[in-house]
Amino acid sequence: MRWSKYFLQTVREVPGDAEAVSHVLLTRAGMMRRVAGGIYSLTPLGLRAHRKTETIVREEMDRAGALELELPILQPRELWEQSGRWERYARDEILFHLKDRRGGEYCLAPTAEEAVTTLVLSGVTSYRQLPVTLYQIRTKFRDEIRPRFGLMRGREFLMYDGYSFDADAAGLDRSYRAQDAAYRRIFERCGLEFTVVEADSGAIGGRDSQEFMVLAETGEDAVVRCGACGYGANLEKAETGRRPGVWDGETASKLEDVETPGKGGIDDVVAFLGITADRMIKCLVYETEQGFVVALLRGDLDANEVALKHALGVEHLALASEEEVEKATGAPVGYVGPHGLPSSVRVIADESVRGAVNAVTGAGRKDWHVRGLALDRDAKVGGWALFAKARAGDPCPRCGSPLAVARGIEVGHIFKLGTKYSEALGCVFTDEKGETRPAVMGTYGIGVGRTLASAVEQHHDADGIVWPLALAPFEIELVSLNAADAAVRDAADALYAELGAAGLEVFYDDRDERPGVKFKDADLLGFPIRVNVGGRSLKEGKIEVVARRDKSVRAVPRGEALAAVAALRQELAPLPLPAGGGRGEGQP
Numbered sequence: 001m002r003w004s005k006y007f008l009q010t011v012r013e014v015p016g017d018a019e020a021v022s023h024v025l026l027t028r029a030g031m032m033r034r035v036a037g038g039i040y041s042l043t044p045l046g047l048r049a050h051r052k053t054e055t056i057v058r059e060e061m062d063r064a065g066a067l068e069l070e071l072p073i074l075q076p077r078e079l080w081e082q083s084g085r086w087e088r089y090a091r092d093e094i095l096f097h098l099k100d101r102r103g104g105e106y107c108l109a110p111t112a113e114e115a116v117t118t119l120v121l122s123g124v125t126s127y128r129q130l131p132v133t134l135y136q137i138r139t140k141f142r143d144e145i146r147p148r149f150g151l152m153r154g155r156e157f158l159m160y161d162g163y164s165f166d167a168d169a170a171g172l173d174r175s176y177r178a179q180d181a182a183y184r185r186i187f188e189r190c191g192l193e194f195t196v197v198e199a200d201s202g203a204i205g206g207r208d209s210q211e212f213m214v215l216a217e218t219g220e221d222a223v224v225r226c227g228a229c230g231y232g233a234n235l236e237k238a239e240t241g242r243r244p245g246v247w248d249g250e251t252a253s254k255l256e257d258v259e260t261p262g263k264g265g266i267d268d269v270v271a272f273l274g275i276t277a278d279r280m281i282k283c284l285v286y287e288t289e290q291g292f293v294v295a296l297l298r299g300d301l302d303a304n305e306v307a308l309k310h311a312l313g314v315e316h317l318a319l320a321s322e323e324e325v326e327k328a329t330g331a332p333v334g335y336v337g338p339h340g341l342p343s344s345v346r347v348i349a350d351e352s353v354r355g356a357v358n359a360v361t362g363a364g365r366k367d368w369h370v371r372g373l374a375l376d377r378d379a380k381v382g383g384w385a386l387f388a389k390a391r392a393g394d395p396c397p398r399c400g401s402p403l404a405v406a407r408g409i410e411v412g413h414i415f416k417l418g419t420k421y422s423e424a425l426g427c428v429f430t431d432e433k434g435e436t437r438p439a440v441m442g443t444y445g446i447g448v449g450r451t452l453a454s455a456v457e458q459h460h461d462a463d464g465i466v467w468p469l470a471l472a473p474f475e476i477e478l479v480s481l482n483a484a485d486a487a488v489r490d491a492a493d494a495l496y497a498e499l500g501a502a503g504l505e506v507f508y509d510d511r512d513e514r515p516g517v518k519f520k521d522a523d524l525l526g527f528p529i530r531v532n533v534g535g536r537s538l539k540e541g542k543i544e545v546v547a548r549r550d551k552s553v554r555a556v557p558r559g560e561a562l563a564a565v566a567a568l569r570q571e572l573a574p575l576p577l578p579a580g581g582g583r584g585e586g587q588p
């Protein structure tokens with residue numbers, strides 16, 4: 001492809017709304033353009049990289065035995081009502097919905113469990129027809145609260161979504177593992193460094209669930225990992241081993257009031273009384289659809305609200321307002337204590353306050369705290385759970401070694417769904433014994449654009465993108481440094497023809513621009529291999545082969561150009577994949 005005949009404009013300025021490196025670089029490289037928040041056009045160059053990512057996903061899914069199909073994007077409300085998701089998704093406002101001329105309601109699919117389950121139920125009647133894994137790679141729509149980071153969190157985006165149907169749990173396990181292995185190969189081929197972590201199963205209601213995380217500063221997720229045993233989890237889901245309590249081994253002294261005028265916050269009380277925060281019991285008041293809840297945890301820890309929601313079995317959980325706190329507990333914010341709470345509020349405690357004695361906490365009235373509180377003696381706890389947020393340095397729940405916390409981008413998700421949808425929609429089959437059973441399902445997703453953007457997050461430098469070979473829009477950029485010089489132009493043209501004839505993907509910068517401009521653009525575009533044809537080296541019969549990765553230059557005789565390019569390409573190509581899976585760390 002000749003640049004002079006292509007549609008490509010690189011951009012100097014950084015787009016105003018771009019916070020992520022990938023968003024900046026993909027825009028500056030002329031690969032995407034913003035149309036509206038979370039809605040982008042891909043240029044021909046952008047589409048090439050996007051397609052390469054998509055192709056890798058398709059090849060590996062086909063290899064794993066999954067079957068590609070197409071489900072509608074425009075889906076009727078009735079379908080979503082059968083699973084009960086219309087109301088929830090509409091309430092979360094994630095669903096784009098519209099009406100037709102007759103008043104019928106539709107949504108633009110954010111995912112397609114209902115559609116695929118309906119399709120399978122109309123065709124599958126016997127266990128002999130199972131298992132089957134179906135997938136599509138199609139545009140999804142979600143009215144995200146915060147569309148941002150370009151392709152990373154769009155409102156319209158391309159997603160691989162796969163669905164497995166099995167006769168039993170053991171079958172689901174096999175289908176799930178096949179997807180896990182395919183995911184590892186996919187992200188490996190994309191040149192990504194990733195980690196696989198346990199994920200929260202959320203409101204969708206299922207059991208096992210894992211996320212594929214690309215570690216990067218811009219990641220919106222926090223990932224907890226143990227370097228010693230390989231345990232990894234999304235922070236939302238992460239557990240910890242038991243943290244040693246400050247009160248371990250102490251005997252309880254008596255409860256006494258202390259005046260703490262105007263000291264409502266943990267930090268204020270800690271400073272005022274000259275204690276450490278882990279001496280305190282934090283009382284968080286939440287409102288839920290089941291009424292008010294007081295959650296107790298150690299003063300130095302934060303609540304993981306996802307875990308707390310699960311522990312309480314509620315769907316809605318939000319910190320109560322000042323008025324609500326007083327109404328529910330009788331104490332103002334900052335002075336709530338676990339003792340003397342009205343019996344109408346539910347009290348749940350985190351394991352971090354188990355056995356607490358000599359603790360400091362609110363006295364239940366303004367400007368007063370208590371010290372010497374013994375939780376078992378002085379308060380009534382309705383239930384115990386683990387909902388303190390894991391922190392770096394906390395003990396690993398498996399092996400006790402200190403945990404690390406990093407930022408991650410969720411590029412893929414695999415999920416054992418179970419029978420939630422097959423039961424709701426009636427996707428049943430007859431088993432060997434002639435009994436009717438619901439299919440056991442798994443659901444799987446990969447963001448194509450997000451994967452591409454993650455590759456740029458991991459592979460760039462100060463001058464631009466450094467594409468992994470597999471995702472580069474073009475593998476090679478040929479640059480004629482002086483297009484006005486006939487000798488240079490002829491040599492570059494000939495080389496362009498030669499590389500093309502060898503089946504290589506070449507983007508030829510044949511524009512009439514200064515070398516400085518061309519080099520800047522070449523660095524920004526970041527194709528892995530660059531070939532420079534310039535007047536000076538040409539006089540010596542040489543051309544230059546440059547690796548974008550480290551900008552190392554090899555001057556080679558003109559006649560050996562093709563061989564040198566092929567050798568560098570070989571060097572940059574990912575190693576062949578092991579048969580079973582990829583090399584990503586984390587347990588399957």
Ligand code: ATP
Pocket residue numbers: 111142144151152153154155157159410411412413444445446447448449450451
């Ligand atoms: P997130 O938590 O980031 O919102 P999710 O858990 O809602 O994502 P899934 O429903 O699991 O996402 O979707 C499967 C995959 O689709 C994700 O792993 C991600 O790669 C991709 N994806 C989800 N939402 C978006 C989006 N708004 N833009 C681009 N890709 C997305």
Ligand code: MG
Pocket residue numbers: 410413
């Ligand atoms: Mg997810």
